[in-house]
Amino acid sequence: MTEKTKGLRPAGGQPDKRRAILTGALALFARDGYTRASLDGIAAEAGVSSRTIYNHFRDKAQLFEAVIQESSGRVADTQIAIIDRHLSKIVDLEADLVEFGTAWVAVMDSAAAPHFALVRQIHAELEHIPQTAVDAWRETGPRRVRGELAERLGRIADRGSLRIPDPDRAAVHLMLLVSNDNLPYGADRRNEKELTAMVTAGVHTFLHGYRP
């Protein structure tokens, strides 16, 4: 509303409105969850009439699934970029892994923080989301990222720097260790120093667990 519309508009609603809706819906779904988040709240957050949402999405459920898909794809791209940037050319394996882990937790805690709050909502709502949507999300999100990371680790193992019997499992282990999976086991909120200490310790454990 506060901005002027510019450019052509394809069929099915204006794309900037759609993007605004998706962004606002991500924010509210992430914070409040599917049931608690209201369409009026989403509309307000997006700066859009609540009636417009029904111009772009069939109902609340489909909006939720669209938000999941959109956010998952975007974040997966970001994570894969981090993987490519830090794990393509290896010079010092431990140092490169630490830098990878640092970038990993940084993006999880800042830019992609709403997305991972949404992921917690998804995990809580799993019984109420149609299986097809869950499968689609897993495929375009975590599975794709895990596959990319597993491939990189496998390539490093081929060069002899690691011994990895199961690349998928190694990828999961590395992600778990460097991110502490969002403090589930009673950890406090971390400052900068504790954060790098966590990443370093995780990389250390991973490295000695998979080093030949």
Added chain:
Amino acid sequence: MTEKTKGLRPAGGQPDKRRAILTGALALFARDGYTRASLDGIAAEAGVSSRTIYNHFRDKAQLFEAVIQESSGRVADTQIAIIDRHLSKIVDLEADLVEFGTAWVAVMDSAAAPHFALVRQIHAELEHIPQTAVDAWRETGPRRVRGELAERLGRIADRGSLRIPDPDRAAVHLMLLVSNDNLPYGADRRNEKELTAMVTAGVHTFLHGYRP
């Protein structure tokens, strides 16, 4: 309703009713989450009039917090029992850790499955639960378990079987690795063989990461 009341009854409602309410509320809160779960549904699940719930608990929020506390304490006791049973007397460290991990994931997947579904709901609802309740839960639940496991690991390290700079971190790493943290990274549902493979691989990584 269907059972006869027996024994004395202390002030504030009958204890079997209270337990039935807590059990039913755990089941529904775990499956549906705080907002979606209705008091009528909980009352039906518990075999109790919805009016009776207000005899035992002030409102829905306090019932939720009571369920969290009750379930967390019970499950923490179970987990600590597993820790004591498998990590007190060490004969073969790797074998004992694998047995520990096997019992760990078994209880998470069966007896305590509703509790960990509830934990996922807590993680999703964190912004809507009073800080005091969150702190109380962390203390009687994950923190207490982590402390117990850290102490055991530290004692093993004192005997020279492990080299552990930070026992708390080591405890978190071990729990993450043996449980894969409830398949967040795109893992499929596991059968029995994959489950032991997961535990074994996790123990292997942990052990080589922390072995001197």
Added chain:
DNA sequence: TTATCATTGCAACGAGCGTTGCAGTCAGAT
């Protein structure tokens, strides 16, 4: 028996929410 008390069923309230219809407005395309 009588008194106490937890439990129950029912009715009611007020609020919030998803969803739809309708009329009006505004910007771009012909």
Added chain:
DNA sequence: ATCTGACTGCAACGCTCGTTGCAATGATAA
């Protein structure tokens, strides 16, 4: 200028839910 289509504000619907009040029931303790 006219037409098209998207957006908006408003009102309304039906529904669910948390919560409370009230009268009735049944069991226990004196």
